[in-house]
Amino acid sequence: MSIFLIVVSATIVYILYHQFIQHYTYKHRNRPPSPFALPILGHLHLLKDPLHETLSKLCSHPITLLHFGTKRVLHVTSPAAAEDCLRQNDVVFANRPRLLTGDIFGYGCTTLIWAPHGNLWRNLRRISAVQILGLHPIQSSSEIRSEEARSLARRVILESGREAGIGVALFDMTQSVMMRVLVKEGYYGEESKRFREVMEDVMRVEGTSTIVDVLPWLRFLGVKGRLKDKFRVLAETKERFLNDLLEKNKGGMQDIGSGNSSNRWSATLVEALLSLQKSEPEVYTDDMIKGLIQVLLLAGTDTSAGTIEWALSLMLNNPATLKKAQDEIDQQVGHDRLVEESDLTHLPYLRCIIYETLRLYPAAPLLIPHESSESCTVAGYTIPPGTMLLINVWAIQNDPKLWTEPKEFIPERFEGVDKEDEQMKYKFMPFGCGRRSCPGEGLAMRIVGLTLGLLLQCFDWERPGPELIDLGVKTGLSMPKAEPLRAMCQPRKSMAHLLSQI
Numbered sequence: 452m453s454i455f456l457i458v459v460s461a462t463i464v465y466i467l468y469h470q471f472i473q474h475y476t477y478k479h480r481n482r483p484p485s486p487f488a489l490p491i492l493g494h495l496h497l498l499k500d501p502l503h504e505t506l507s508k509l510c511s512h513p514i515t516l517l518h519f520g521t522k523r524v525l526h527v528t529s530p531a532a533a534e535d536c537l538r539q540n541d542v543v544f545a546n547r548p549r550l551l552t553g554d555i556f557g558y559g560c561t562t563l564i565w566a567p568h569g570n571l572w573r574n575l576r577r578i579s580a581v582q583i584l585g586l587h588p589i590q591s592s593s594e595i596r597s598e599e600a601r602s603l604a605r606r607v608i609l610e611s612g613r614e615a616g617i618g619v620a621l622f623d624m625t626q627s628v629m630m631r632v633l634v635k636e637g638y639y640g641e642e643s644k645r646f647r648e649v650m651e652d653v654m655r656v657e658g659t660s661t662i663v664d665v666l667p668w669l670r671f672l673g674v675k676g677r678l679k680d681k682f683r684v685l686a687e688t689k690e691r692f693l694n695d696l697l698e699k700n701k702g703g704m705q706d707i708g709s710g711n712s713s714n715r716w717s718a719t720l721v722e723a724l725l726s727l728q729k730s731e732p733e734v735y736t737d738d739m740i741k742g743l744i745q746v747l748l749l750a751g752t753d754t755s756a757g758t759i760e761w762a763l764s765l766m767l768n769n770p771a772t773l774k775k776a777q778d779e780i781d782q783q784v785g786h787d788r789l790v791e792e793s794d795l796t797h798l799p800y801l802r803c804i805i806y807e808t809l810r811l812y813p814a815a816p817l818l819i820p821h822e823s824s825e826s827c828t829v830a831g832y833t834i835p836p837g838t839m840l841l842i843n844v845w846a847i848q849n850d851p852k853l854w855t856e857p858k859e860f861i862p863e864r865f866e867g868v869d870k871e872d873e874q875m876k877y878k879f880m881p882f883g884c885g886r887r888s889c890p891g892e893g894l895a896m897r898i899v900g901l902t903l904g905l906l907l908q909c910f911d912w913e914r915p916g917p918e919l920i921d922l923g924v925k926t927g928l929s930m931p932k933a934e935p936l937r938a939m940c941q942p943r944k945s946m947a948h949l950l951s952q953i
Contacts, residue, residue, distance in 0.1 A: 480833045480835075481831070481832055481833045482516055482832060482833060482834075483512065483514045483515055483516040483525065483829075483830070483832040483834075484512045484514075484515060484516070485515060485516045485517065485518070486509060486510070486515070486517070488517075488518050491520070491666075492520060493517065493518025493519055493520055493521075493522075493665075494509070494517045494518055494519065495519055495520055495665065497509055498519075500926040501816075501924055501926065501930075502817065502928065503816035503817050503843055503845040503846065504845075506526050506817075506841070506843055506846075507528060507843055507845070507846040510526050510528060513527065513528050513529030513531070513532050513830070514526070514527050514528075514529065514532045514829060514830045514832065515528075516832075516838075519660065519665040519839075520662075520665030520666040520667075521665065521666065521667060521668075522548075522660075522664065522665045522839055523835065523837065523838040523839065524838070524839045524840075524841060525823075525829070525834055525838050525839065525840045525841070526841050526843060527829075527840065527841070527842045527843065528843045528846040528847055528850070529830075529847065529850075530847060530853070530877035530878045531830065531877070532829060532830045533842050533847065533877045533880070533884070534876075534877045534884075535828075535829045535830055536821070536829055536840055536842065537842070537877070537883070537884040537885035537888075538884070538885065540823075540827045540828075540829065541885040541886055542568070542824075542886075543823050543824055543825055543827045544821040544822070544823055544824075544827075544840050544885075544887075545568035545821070545824070545885070545886055545887055546567050546568050546821065546822045546823070546824050547560065547564070547565050547566070547567060547819070547820065547821065547822060547887075548664075548820050548821075548822040548839050550565075550658065550659075550660055550661070550664050551661045551663055551664055551675065551678060551679075552656055552657050552658060552659055552660075552661065552682070553565040553657065553658060555679065555682050555686050556653055556656070556657040556682070556686060556689065556745075557657060557742065558738045558739075558741070558742045561738070561739070561742060562575070562742035562743065562745065562746045563575040563576065563579060563742070563743060563746045563747075564658070564746050564750075564819060565658075568824070568886075568887075574734070575739075575743060576890060578720075578723075578724070578743065579743065579747065579890055580890060582718075582720045582723050582724075583632055583633070583720055583747060583891075583894070584890045584891050584893065584894055586893070588632075589893055589894055589897065592631075592632045593792050593897070595628060595631045595632060596628055596792065596897060596898060596901055597791065597792070597901070599624050599627050599628045599631070600624070600901050600902050600905045601789070601905070601953045602624065602627070603620060603621070603624040603902065603905075603906075604905055604906070604909055604910075604950065604953055605953060606620050607620065607906070607909075607910060607940060608942060608950060610940070611910070611940055611941050611942055612939075612941060613939070614915045614937050614938070614939055615937065615938070615939075615940070616935050616936065616937050617760065617763065617935075617936050617937075617938060618756070618760050618932070618935040618936055619935075621756040621759050621760055621902070622647065622752065622753065622756040623643075623647075624756070624902065625751065625752045625753075625755045625756045625898060625902075626643070626647060626748070626752045628751070628898060629747065629748050629751040629752055630748070631719075632719060632720065633719055633720045633721060633744055633747060633748060634696060634699075634700050634719050634720070634721045634744070635700055635719050635721070635722060636696075636699045636700055637696065638692075638696070646692050649685070649688050649689055649692060650689070650745075650748065650749060650752075651753065652685055653685065653689050653745070653749065654749050654753055654929075656682065656685070657749075658819065658820075658928065659928060661678055662674060662678075663675045663678060689745075690741075693741040693744060693745065694737075694741070696741075696744070697721070697737060697740060697741060697744075700719070700721045700722065700725070701725060720743070720744070720747070721740060721744065724739075724740045724743070725740070728740070747891070750889070750891055751891055751894065751895065751898075753814075753929070753931075754814035754815075754895065754929070755895050755898045755899050755902075757812075757814060757929070757930070757931055757932070758805070758808055758809060758812070758814065758895075758899050759899055759902055759903055759906075760932060760935075760936050761808050761811075761812045761930075761932065762804055762805060762808040762899075762903055763903070763906070763912065763936060763938065764920045764922060764932065764936050765804075765807075765808060765811070765860045765922070766804070766912070767912060767913070767914050767920050767936075767938060768860070768914075768919045768920050768922070769860055772804065772860070772862060773907070773912060775800060776800055776801055776804055776907050777907050777908070779798055779799075779800045779801065780794075780798060780801070780904060780907055780908045781908075781945075783797045783798055784798075784908065786945045786946060786949070787949075788949070789905060789908065789909070789949060789953070790901065790904040790905050790908050791901070792897055792900070792901050794904070795896075795897070795900045795901065795904065798900075798904060799866065800862065800866075801900060801903065801904055801907075802865070802900065803862035803863065803864075803865040803866055804862045804903070805896065805899055805900060805903065806862070806865045806870065806879070807860060807861065807862040807864065807865060809879075809881040810848045810849075810854075810879060810881070811848070811849070811860065812924075812930045813844050813845055813848065813881040813930065814881065814929055814930060815844070815881075815883075815889075815928075815929060816843065816844060816845035816928075816929075816930055817841045817842065817843055817844070817845070817928065818841070818842050818844060818883045819883075819887070820839050820840060820841055821839070821840040821842075821887060822837065822838065822839050822840065823835070823836050823837065823838045823840065824836060842883075844880055844881060844883075845930075847877075847878065847879075847880075848878075848879055848881070853878055882895075908943075908946065909942060909943060909946045909949075909950055910940040910941065910942055910943060911940065911941050911942075911943050912938055912939070912940050913938065913939045913940070914938065914939070915937055915938065915939055920936065920938075921933065921934040
């Protein structure tokens with residue numbers, strides 16, 4: 452009983468410290484406006500799915516300070532405030548919050564996504580750019596994307612003439628693309644299906660805040676241990692797959708070499724890292740390699756497949772847009788060959804469709820959370836260190852003050868617009884901005900552009916019935932469709948001769 456009383460007393464003291472002492476510490480500082488908060492819970496009781504919409508309705512100011520339990524959260528919904536955070540205070544907000552799921556699934560928050568700003572993160576970012584996400588490796592892997600897009604077309608042909616789901620086929624294709632650039636030997640058949648299911652489960656939970664992240668005093672009551680037990684089976688299953696994947700690729704590995712050796716660019720990411728492991732085993736550990744595989748595979752698979760599925764769904768509800776995109780491809784590419792990545796620069800309307808899809812349905816509507824490393828000023832307000840930053844890009848990209856008819860699918864709004872223009876940069880940023888922005892934007896745009904272009908060039912698409920495609924969003928931090936896309940498709944007559952050859 453005495454131990455129980457000690458634990459309870461310590462818990463009460465901890466709560467009082469965070470709820471009252473910290474409150475008075477910052478009472479007289481110039482803090483952003485904040486809605487009424489309950490003691491201990493703060494604003495937790497107000498949170499509902501989808502979170503990006505709930506926060507947008509809850510916060511009437513462009514910059515709002517929220518309290519998720521003991522955690523301070525800065526919620527931003529204006530381009531000017533976002534620029535303050537990601538440009539003027541880029542270094543200050545370059546850290547990530549330390550979350551329990553990041554510890555469990557992200558190797559102690561040491562992966563590219565969750566690593567704190569510093570040498571480890573810089574090294575991971577450099578490796579990713581040199582081996583996978585830089586201009587040279589992206590160009591070198593173009594044949595892989597072309598082969599997998601054609602394989603998808605063959606799969607769609609088998610489903611032509613009947614109502615069929617396209618989502619799983621898109622996910623399989625993007626997973627195959629990423630697997631082929633990451634590892635020499637991957638998973639196939641039922642093994643691939645099981646691996647995909649496990650990684651989808653990991654994506655759903657990794658990076659989500661748990662109750663002990665926002666109410667850390669619950670650790671004294673054993674809640675953290677119970678949560679770890681809850682995640683243990685999934686974490687162990689994920690580890691078995693990645694360990695097996697790594698061992699498969701260790702056997703018969705070629706020597707990559709260094710400098711400008713040509714085989715350096717033809718190597719997979721794992722081959723390159725295992726080669727570096729020989730000389731620096733303390734840096735290029737197995738956990739570091741598995742963590743990088745996990746991040747790139749998750750980030751490059753589900754998000755690209757989801758964007759293609761959203762784009763097709765939106766076009767099926769707007770047939771004139773679909774026809775306009777097909778006409779552009781017919782004019783620029785013709786019917787004598789299949790669309791290639793080199794054609795994408797000559798298909799501006801297709802790019803507008805992708806941008807408009809990302810505006811309406813960004814894969815990360817709140818981006819990945821940042822955290823301030825020191826006190827700073829945002830929009831004239833003082834932001835204390837240790838504050839989590841959530842930039843609501845969905846709210847910014849659907850703000851009627853910034854966009855005409857923001858709820859409507861109008862690709863033409865991006866015609867003649869440079870996404871990197873200063874007037875547009877913080878108004879449209881589905882990949883984020885600053886040093887912690889998504890480094891895979893170039894690769895993602897190529898995967899989405901080529902795949903969508905090929906599907907439009909080769910097939911005519913229709914809704915299964917007169918009803919519009921359901922555009923509901925599934926519960927979670929990302930924006931997957933609530934109802935997987937089902938559509939009718941037929942090979943276009945003008946492309947029949949080419950489709951018979953692929």
